[in-house]
Structures are given as structure tokens and as C-alpha cells.
Amino acid sequence: MLAQRETDAAIGTHYRSERVSSVNGQYFFATREGTLEGPFFTRVDAERAVQRYIGRMHQAQAILTGRAR
Numbered sequence: 001m002l003a004q005r006e007t008d009a010a011i012g013t014h015y016r017s018e019r020v021s022s023v024n025g026q027y028f029f030a031t032r033e034g035t036l037e038g039p040f041f042t043r044v045d046a047e048r049a050v051q052r053y054i055g056r057m058h059q060a061q062a063i064l065t066g067r068a069r
Contacts (some may be wrong), residue, residue, distance in 0.1 A: 012013075020046045 020029045024031055027046035028038030037053065040046040 006041060 020027055020044070022028075023039075026039035026041070027043050028036050028040070029046050029050050030036055031053065037049065038046060040049060
């Protein structure tokens with residue numbers, strides 16, 4: 001995703017990093033909101049959870065946008 005959200009800070013230098021990481025054999029993913037989600041047993045489980053998380057964030061934004069009108 002390359003789009004900037006209205007709530008994101010001003011444009012600056014951003015470094016991409018791996019969203020999924022492993023700690024002691026368990027997998028976690030980092031969010032833009034600064035949270036670390038997990039643990040998951042496999043990288044595949046964590047990557048699937050990333051997609052579900054993104055879907056929930058889009059759904060939440062759609063709900064908030066609908067209410068703002």
C-alpha cells in the first residue's frame with residue numbers, strides 16, 4: 001500500500017521493513033498503529049492474520065466515513 005492516510009504524519013523518508021518477524025520460534029506482525037500482533041505458530045498464519053487485520057482496518061474506516069457524512 002503506497003497511499004498516505006489523512007492521519008499519517010507529513011511526508012518524510014520512510015524505510016520499508018518486513019512486517020512479519022520471528023521471536024523465539026513464534027511469529028508476530030507490526031502494524032502502522034504501532035502494535036505488535038501475535039503470537040502465531042507459523043509465518044503463513046501471521047501473513048494470513050495481516051490480511052485479516054488490513055481488512056478490518058478498511059472496514060472500520062468505511063464505517064467511520066459513513067458516519068461522518
